[in-house]
Structure formats: structure tokens, C-alpha cells
Amino acid sequence: MVGAEDPPGSTIPPRVLDQLAGGGDWISSWWTVAVALALAGLVVLWAVRRHRADRWSWPLWVVTALGVAFTLGIAANVIVGYVPNVAAARVSLASWGIGSPPPPLEHGSAEARSGGAGSGRVEAVHVPAPAADRMPGSSLTWIYTPPGYEAGSTRYPVVYLVHGSPGAGGDWFAAGNVPHAMDVLLENHLVEPMIVVGMDVNGTGPSAEDTECLDSTTGGSQVETYISETVIPWVDARYRTADDWRHRAIGGFSSGGFCALDQGLRHPELYGAILALDTTGDPGTGGQAMLATQAQWDQHDVTTYAKTVPLPHPVALFVDIAGANHGQPRADLTSIAADLRARGEDVVVREEQGLDHTLNFARQAIPYGLVFASAHLADKS
Template identity: 70%
Template sequence: MVRAQDPPGSHLPADVLEELGAGGDWLSSWWTVVALLLLAVLAVLWAVRRRAGHRRAWPQWTAAGLAVALAALFVANIVVGYAPDVAAARVALASRGIGQAPEAHAAGTHDGGVESVQIPAPAADRMPDDSLTWVYTPPGYPDGSTRYPVVYLVHGTPGASGDWFAAGDVPHAMDVLLAHGLVQPMIVVGVDVNGTGPGAADTECLDSTTGGSQVETYLTDTVIPWVDGAYRTAADWQHRTVGGFSAGGFCALDQGLRHPELYGTILAIEPYGDPGAGGRAMLATEAEWDEHDVLGYAPTIPLPHDVALFVDIAGREHGQPRRDGTAIAESLAARGQDVLQREEPGQRHTWTMARVAIPYGLVFASAHMP
């Protein structure tokens, strides 16, 4: 286990933070909001002038209303951080079956590669047959006989597989961290845990007993073997990390702790400690729900090897993710596991917060995958 006064993932250099914060375009610019509001003001003035001249003004009023509505949408996007740029928007839309996925970008000398793939799932998994999985490969991949650690990232609810590659800005974060030698070359996989049947949009990564998808089986028996077969991975628990945001944070905790044969490191960003309403739609009985109550089983679940846990909490939130994440971190720390808990000042339960948090988590994961 890694133990230090200043453990990996607790801090990042100022120049790295500056590079991580760079990027974005007109989709995430306050100047776009200003321009739209200015357009609305001009449309209103034009409408008033036309009305004073006893001429039709409804087209100008309509234009003003549309400009204000668009400005509100841009403000929401800037605050939530869902589509920082056009490329991210294309990834997010493609993950939801809207438009074409961007063409695969092969790993180069200085930047990593990104591609979307369709992983064939057995009919018994009851998973959608058109979902995309997103894969980041580090610069220079594949390099001779090198095998790479893998970080699996799970989206929240509502969400889709491309969220970590769009709103989470993971490819850019990995490129920056690699350029500064803060992480080792790693493969990052954005998985789709949306399913079919009851609880389809909030599966909590569970195997449904109410007629829905078998998401846990899909992850463990379909996705991981497929990735290990298609990419040059180090295929053991020591070199696998599972992480997620919000409901995906619960998935990371539940899958990581209940499958130590697959994972050695967990990244839980603003996590919930139980399956919630999605779990009640996916599972038929209270006993089944209790089996996935991380908050309840964290103090006693068997751990055949050390588990490293990274928890990151939004500074301006004081609800269930803070309570559950802190309690689970304390439970595992009391059991001698390597735990790092961070708090992101000023942040709320948004993708902006997740984008701020994930570089620290990637550094933590890299340090715990030998």
C-alpha cells in the first residue's frame, strides 16, 4: 500500500492545474451568453420601435425570447459542465444514439488515442445492442510488449458511456498528466451501464431480478474479458481500477468491493452508499437490496487483498454523497486500507466537479497499480 504524508492524488502542481483548466470553446464561454443577451436586447428594442410605428413586432419578440432561452441553456451547460466544447458535445450525443460518433483518433507521440467500440453482449445480459464503449489509449500505444493498466469509469444517472470522455474531459486530463510524468501510461474505458426493462435508465450496475438487464454480469463477464482480448492490458486485479461519479460512484464502490478478484483500486466521486430508487426497480426483494448496501457491508465485507479507495466530495454539498462517502472511507481506513478523501471547494454535484476531481483520482489510481 502507498502511505505517505503527501500521498499521490492529494495535490497537483499549479502549472498542471492551469493546463487541465485550459480548453473549451464557445459552448462553455460566458461571452456566448453575453452575445445572446445582447441579441435579445437588440431584438426587444427593434420590437418596441416597430410597435410604436404600428407594424408587426411578433418576429422580433420571438427572436428575443429564443435568444434568452438559448442563453439560459448555455448558462446551465457552463454551470453543470456537460459539454465544454463541440467535440465533447458530439461524443455525448453519439453516446445517446444521436448523430455519428467522431472518427477514431489513434494514439500519437504526444497525445493519446480515442475510439468508440461496440462490445457484443450475450442475449442473456439483456443489454442494449447499440450502446457504445469509449476507450482512451496512451501516447505510443501499443509499444512493443508493454501491457497497460486499465481504469474503468462509470457514468451517473441520467447518463451515457461517453460522459467521462465529454463532460469529464478524461482524454485531455490523461494527456496532461502523462506529459508531466504524474501517471503511468494507462488505458481508460468509459462503459455504458444503461440497460433494458425495469430500471433501465438507473441500473446501479446491478443484475436485475425484476426482468431487466444483467449489468453486473455484463461488466464482469463481457466487458472486461473483451477489453483484455482487444487491447494490450495487464489483466489482473492489481492493474484494474473502477471509478465513477454520483450513481457511478456507487457502482464503483459496489463492484470494487464485491469483486476484489477484478479490481484493486476504487475511485468514488460524489458517491452514494446504497442502490437507491434504481436498485429498488432492479431488485425484487429487500434482502437483495441489502446485499448491495455498501454503507452497511463496508465494515465487514471480506477483503482478500488490500483495497485502495479514493473519495472526492463537492465542497458545497452536504447531502447523502458526503455522508455516505465519508462513512465508507472511514470504515475502510479503520480496516487498514489505503484511503484518500478529498474535498473540492466551491463545487456542487455537477460534471464540473467531476472534471476537477478526476485528475487527482487518476494520479491516485496510477500510484496503486504497479
């Protein structure tokens, strides 16, 4: 049992953390960087020797340049954590419209392997949007269903996750490794079975790749409407969801975390819990491009309205901060958490020590958020 001093989402047992860790391969390994650098060095020595012997060496210099570029790309991926493994790369590429998504996978990661009774299912779907939403027609929504979903009649809570900017709907299922996290947490009885949905909130028009989940007043997408009136009803109609605020959460990282805060607090009729990971409390430059006036921007400034926004029922808040990030996200999230806690809301604040504002942080933080969400969404009928 979790004591009052150790609420759900604040800790995860070390043995479970060991199971959650890993999942990477050569594409996210410093060993790959070291080997690639060593090979590049050998090619340079070879090229120098050929040059001194008055033999053609330019092909070797081309190979060296390509090798250095490859090495820098792998190093950047290790630091940022965008693509933990080759299979996750397919999810990311499909989210960006490059190649086809993998078929429904009977397991809890973006890696094709045989599934079993303890593994969930991942699929990529198109959610058709009406023309008035002004959303791209090719975006993918990624959906995790828990073990046993297909064989039963149970209705499940849903956690909606929003990517950062730049990003795409598959980020939580690739870089975030959410399906694997769900399988591990379920196996260790830290969460109840839930459906997890990775939404794509990239739009069209001004600030197409940083919509902040807003309804644009400058000719762009109507993303807030798309989420609340298109995606959620579509998922509820096609999956066995428990379709009320008591069983629905929204979360995200970076600009997706702002989306979770703003949508979760402005739409308590839809959500009962919010997961905000290292984000700011205002719409930022994306909001300035999406909205025509300062007054409209101010209406979405969570740091201002958190004290007074009408909340007809409890809305629980989970906050996680990147420990190495001492900028606006820390200040804003600390302020918003304090405001909601003062209003009597259930608030948990964590910090991931030593991590910066990267997808490595998001991947480490999201299991805690899922535990928190499950505790607040389970059996609230």
C-alpha cells in the same frame, strides 16, 4: 517524491493544474450568455418599435424566445459542465445515439487536431453483449490508449469509468475530459501509461437509465454481469491489458461512483483500486426499481457491508467530495472511508472546495483519482 503525509492523489502541482484547466469554448462560456442576452435585448427593442409603428413584430418575438431559450441552455451548461466544447458535444451526442462517433482521434481530447508522440488515442467501440445481459445493442464504449500503445508490446493497467444518471459512456470523454487529463498527467510524469475505458451502463426495463450497475431481479438488464463477464473480458481480449486485479481499477461519479464502490468491493478478484466521486453508499431509488426485495437492496448497501465484506487482498479507495454538497454523499463516503481505513486499506479523501454535485466537479476531481489509481496499479506483478 510524494511523502507519506502527501499520498498520491491528494495533490497535483499548480503548474499541472493550469495545464488541466480550460479546454472550453463558446458553448461553455459566460461571455456567450452575456452576448446572447445583449442581442436578445436589442431584438426586443426592435420588436417594440415595430409594434408601436403598427408593423409586424411577431417574427422578432419568435426570434427573441428562441434566443432566450438558447441563452438559458448555455447558462445551464456553464453551471453543470456537461459539454465543455463543441467537439465534446459530438461525443455526447454519439453516446446518446445521435450522429456517428468521431473516428479514432490521435490526441488526448475530444477535439480533432493533429496528434504527436505525447498524445493518446480515443476510439468508440461496440461491445457485443449476449442476450442474457439484456443490454441495449447500440451503446458505445469509449477507450483511451496512451502514447506509444500502437508501436509497442507493453501491457497496460486499465481504469474503468462509469457515468452518472442520466448519462452515457462518452461522458468521461466529453464532460470529464479524461483523455486530455491523461495526456497532461503523463507528460508531467504523474501517472504511468494506462488504458481508460468509459462504459455505458444504461440498460433496458425498469430503471433503464439508473441501473446502479445491478443485476435486475425485476426484468431489467443484468448490468453487473455485463461489466464483469462481458465488457472486461472483451477489453482484455482486444487490447494489451495487464488482465488481473492488481492492474485494474473502477471509478465513477454520482450513481457511477456507487457502481464503483459496490462492484469494486464485491469483486476484489477484478479490481485493486476504487475511485468514488461524490456518491452515496446505497443503491437509492434506482436500486429499488432494479431489485425486487428489500433484502436484495440491503445486499448492495455499501455503508452496511464495508466493515465486513471479504477482501482477500488490499483494495485501495480514493474518495472525492463536492465541497458545497453537505448531504448524503458526504456522510456516506466519510463513513465508508473510515470503515475501510480501519481495516488497513489505503484510503485518500479529498474535497473540491466550492463545487457542487455537477460534471464541473467530476472534471476537476478525476485527475486526482487517476494519479491515485496509477500509484496503486503500476508494477504490482
